[in-house]
Amino acid sequence: MALEKETIQAKRKSFEKEALPHMDALLRTALRMTKNDKDAEDLVQEAIVKAYRFWDKFEQGSNCRAWLFKIMTNIFINEYRSKSRSPVAVNVDEIDDNFLMGQLASDVNMEDPEKQLFAKVFDDDVKKAIENLPDDFRIVIVLSFLEGFSYQEIAEIADLQLGTVKSRLHRGRKLLQKELYDYAVKNGYIKGLK
Amino acid sequence: MNCQEALELLYDYIDKEVSDIDEKEIKEHLSKCKDCFKTFKLENNVNDFIESKLKNDNPHVSLGDLKNRIMTKIDEIDSQSD
Numbered sequence: 313m314a315l316e317k318e319t320i321q322a323k324r325k326s327f328e329k330e331a332l333p334h335m336d337a338l339l340r341t342a343l344r345m346t347k348n349d350k351d352a353e354d355l356v357q358e359a360i361v362k363a364y365r366f367w368d369k370f371e372q373g374s375n376c377r378a379w380l381f382k383i384m385t386n387i388f389i390n391e392y393r394s395k396s397r398s399p400v401a402v403n404v405d406e407i408d409d410n411f412l413m414g415q416l417a418s419d420v421n422m423e424d425p426e427k428q429l430f431a432k433v434f435d436d437d438v439k440k441a442i443e444n445l446p447d448d449f450r451i452v453i454v455l456s457f458l459e460g461f462s463y464q465e466i467a468e469i470a471d472l473q474l475g476t477v478k479s480r481l482h483r484g485r486k487l488l489q490k491e492l493y494d495y496a497v498k499n500g501y502i503k504g505l506k
Numbered sequence: 507m508n509c510q511e512a513l514e515l516l517y518d519y520i521d522k523e524v525s526d527i528d529e530k531e532i533k534e535h536l537s538k539c540k541d542c543f544k545t546f547k548l549e550n551n552v553n554d555f556i557e558s559k560l561k562n563d564n565p566h567v568s569l570g571d572l573k574n575r576i577m578t579k580i581d582e583i584d585s586q587s588d
Contacts, residue, residue, distance in 0.1 A: 320584050327580075335576075336569055344560075349567050356572060361579050438559040456521065457553075458560045463523055482517055489552060 327367050330376045344454040345388050347443050359384035382469045393447050441491035449484035507531040
């Protein structure tokens with residue numbers, strides 16, 4: 313059934329106004345999810361084209377940004393994740409909850425130890441630490457840290473229970489802290505413990 | 507609120523996901539407990555640090571090129587609906 317020309321024009325206009333401004337945010341998150349420029353571009357393109365096809369399903373006035381991220385995250389989980397190398401198994405539970413605190417606190421003679429640690433960690437190290445996170449953790453960390461979505465929004469976007477979002481964020485943070493700490497010790501920025 | 511209760515809400519607090527009542531009780535506890543205050547401060551600093559590093563890293567990918575390709579795709583969809 314052919315759509316009226318005005319209907320198409322109206323659809324196009326509202327999509328350009330509501331959805332397209334979120335393209336840069338989608339891209340920066342896609343880069344973190346896929347870990348490579350080409351896949352990130354393809355993922356964003358696929359997500360936006362799909363959003364346009366289903367634009368009549370979008371509830372006007374609701375959160376368009378979250379709706380777009382849900383579409384993109386869904387595509388990533390279903391199509392891209394399997395393509396990437398299987399992540400190294402990490403036993404997150406082995407990391408003590410107070411890992412970083414304990415380590416830094418026991419590094420004696422340090423005034424404000426975290427400041428010294430942070431001053432020496434480079435942007436690339438943080439980027440690498442994030443890339444090293446298993447997909448399940450990286451997705452929620454990026455949605456929270458980079459995009460500032462609430463727990464509830466992340467639950468809807470990634471199709472997870474609220475409790476799962478919280479535990480993945482919690483454990484993802486611990487993994488990141490451990491990576492950054494290990495990195496700093498390895499490079500001699502801080503002394504570290506046996 | 508005791509230490510254990512406060513620490514259980516650590517990340518909820520940092521992520522601004524606690525209720526007003528909990529927030530008030532946490533602040534009250536932190537004003538009295540030096541250890542928890544230290545832990546919260548450290549975690550909050552780590553949080554801000556990672557967040558700022560993530561946000562400062564701008565993509566090398568050209569948004570303009572990508573946008574052009576996407577608009578071409580959308581044009582195709584529109585012309586198919588004609």
